Amino acid sequence: MDQKLEGTPKATLQLAGRKITRSDITNHWGTRLQWRVSRDGKEIATPICGPELTFEHADKTPGKYEVVLQQFHYVSYAKDKDGKFTASKYINISEPVSYTI
Amino acid sequence: MLHIGNEYIPLCSGTTRRSFLQLGATAMSGLTLANLFKLQAAGAVDEKKAKIRNCITLFLVGSPGQHDTWDMKPDAPEDIRGKFKPISTSVPGVQICEHFPRMAKVMDRVALIRSLHYNTGSSHENGQRWMMTGHDFNEANKQPHMGSVISRVFGAKGALPASIVLPVPIGNTGTSTPHGQEAAYLGSAHAPFFLGNDPARADFKVADLEAPKGQTEFRVEARRKLLKEIDDLQRQVETSSTLARDTAYARAFNLLTNPETKKAFDLNDEPAKLRDRYGRNTFGQSCLMARRLIERGSRFVTVNQFDTVFGISCWDMHADGGSLNNTYADYEHVLCPQFDLAFTALLEDLQQRGLLEETVIAVISEFGRTPKINARGGRDHYPSAWTNFLAGGPIRGGRVIGSTDKNGAAPHDRPVTPPQVVASIYQAMGIDLETTMLPGPGGRPIRFIEAEPIRELFA
Numbered sequence: 001m002d003q004k005l006e007g008t009p010k011a012t013l014q015l016a017g018r019k020i021t022r023s024d025i026t027n028h029w030g031t032r033l034q035w036r037v038s039r040d041g042k043e044i045a046t047p048i049c050g051p052e053l054t055f056e057h058a059d060k061t062p063g064k065y066e067v068v069l070q071q072f073h074y075v076s077y078a079k080d081k082d083g084k085f086t087a088s089k090y091i092n093i094s095e096p097v098s099y100t101i
Numbered sequence: 102m103l104h105i106g107n108e109y110i111p112l113c114s115g116t117t118r119r120s121f122l123q124l125g126a127t128a129m130s131g132l133t134l135a136n137l138f139k140l141q142a143a144g145a146v147d148e149k150k151a152k153i154r155n156c157i158t159l160f161l162v163g164s165p166g167q168h169d170t171w172d173m174k175p176d177a178p179e180d181i182r183g184k185f186k187p188i189s190t191s192v193p194g195v196q197i198c199e200h201f202p203r204m205a206k207v208m209d210r211v212a213l214i215r216s217l218h219y220n221t222g223s224s225h226e227n228g229q230r231w232m233m234t235g236h237d238f239n240e241a242n243k244q245p246h247m248g249s250v251i252s253r254v255f256g257a258k259g260a261l262p263a264s265i266v267l268p269v270p271i272g273n274t275g276t277s278t279p280h281g282q283e284a285a286y287l288g289s290a291h292a293p294f295f296l297g298n299d300p301a302r303a304d305f306k307v308a309d310l311e312a313p314k315g316q317t318e319f320r321v322e323a324r325r326k327l328l329k330e331i332d333d334l335q336r337q338v339e340t341s342s343t344l345a346r347d348t349a350y351a352r353a354f355n356l357l358t359n360p361e362t363k364k365a366f367d368l369n370d371e372p373a374k375l376r377d378r379y380g381r382n383t384f385g386q387s388c389l390m391a392r393r394l395i396e397r398g399s400r401f402v403t404v405n406q407f408d409t410v411f412g413i414s415c416w417d418m419h420a421d422g423g424s425l426n427n428t429y430a431d432y433e434h435v436l437c438p439q440f441d442l443a444f445t446a447l448l449e450d451l452q453q454r455g456l457l458e459e460t461v462i463a464v465i466s467e468f469g470r471t472p473k474i475n476a477r478g479g480r481d482h483y484p485s486a487w488t489n490f491l492a493g494g495p496i497r498g499g500r501v502i503g504s505t506d507k508n509g510a511a512p513h514d515r516p517v518t519p520p521q522v523v524a525s526i527y528q529a530m531g532i533d534l535e536t537t538m539l540p541g542p543g544g545r546p547i548r549f550i551e552a553e554p555i556r557e558l559f560a
Contacts, residue, residue, distance in 0.1 A: 001268070001269055001299060001383070001407075001408050001409075001413075002412070002413045002414075003299070003301065003382050003383040003384075003413075004299075004301075004302065005301075005381065005382060006301070006302065006303050006381070007303075007381065009381075024374065024377065025377060026373070026377060027377065027381050028377040028378070028380055028381055028442070029380065029381055029382055029439075030379075030380025030381065030382045030384075030385050030438060030439040030442045030443065031382075031434060031435050031438050031439060032200075032433060032434045032435070032437075032438045033438070048199075048200075048202075050202040050203075051202055051203050051206070072434040072435065072438075074414060074434070074435050076413075076414075077412070077413055077414040077426065077427065077431060077435075079426055079428065079430065081422070083420070083428050083430060083478065084430070085430060085434075088434070088435075
């Protein structure tokens, strides 16, 4: 019996300077959560989002930063020859927040 | 004083279970058979005579690798230590995998057993039987699941079955031998009740609790009366096996018609926030249901994290590129996070409800995984060393029992075998293994388990 993850997880983010505070996650699938950090449109980091509600990306290189909370959507365990999931993937579960350094 | 199940049998002062056995099973068989039927009829334990606790067993089908979870070897060569990093926990000096951040915070309530091992084969079924019955496989003498033993000895507290398995029985894990989740000689009356459905699904219903389509509860009740009349006739040729079937029928009807029983399985009664805390997935919602069932009178709930190792994301990380293609990616993105969330939710939920002191949590699996990462980047079956853990009840948390060598390949000190874990669970549940006998095959009194509990878990 393979698990079917139903519904859609949701969280809201609040930005204060570079510090981001997230809400609790509704419809939490239990799979890995990560912060997707991009600078000037390019992904630069995907650190794990643990139990803590706050996050501050350490990088202070000048640019426009966008941060969004993502959760892994498990659909099946199918992988390609390089071991990458083919159907399962990370999806955004919050609106992005952005700041400029 | 000795007792069989919950019945005290007066013996000469100082008689132990070993000397009791030496009296000879034949001499005791008449007494035991009578006790067996009396116990079956009594159905409930005398709570005044012993501190009886419950147990929730989380069975990690497929088996996590010890190097990648709870016995990390960061100083070992790369092809042994694996790709994950250790993190500190609430217990100084104890580290676990970085993908268990919540568990790291509650390690002071968990007792890790890092030196588990056996040497009788490495099939999943072999490990399942070892860890769920405490016995090696013997076709001629199949052994009952721990939950069946508890059902037999403690009986049911109310309308719910004493032993329940969530969400479904273990199915195909490679060979066609039993999985250790059967009642064996204890009979169908003590077989676990299998939920048979995924409680995380929006359309979840308990298959056995729903009247067949088109049948009203009135018709169900009418069928029960008819069945009773047939059973009365059958009693003229009654045998112990028909008695067991009667009990199974009665249990099924009780489940079908009792509103309280139905409610116990209804997760919609739980706050959405708590359901989220456990994780909206099969394992998480099964753990939440386990708490509800214990709270409402079940004594032993087993959660099978998976029912197979083929074609799904599970702990069996062979990375074979086919139907056993679990890899580090499954551990990192699915398995570790889901376990971390559900296990800690269960621990905290039980504690907040005042149930942790009376509920033992046993997290067990079939075996460990090979120290050396295979050519495809996975790890294969390895029963020579692995880690399981207990919490709750009288278990002293914040400790590590045993250790493995520098490569996590063999116990280094305090080797522990599966029967010792099972013995520890029985003791933690309140069974005095020195003075209590189990009604065995044919009613012959036997030891619960041929092992001593792990004393450090209780000291």
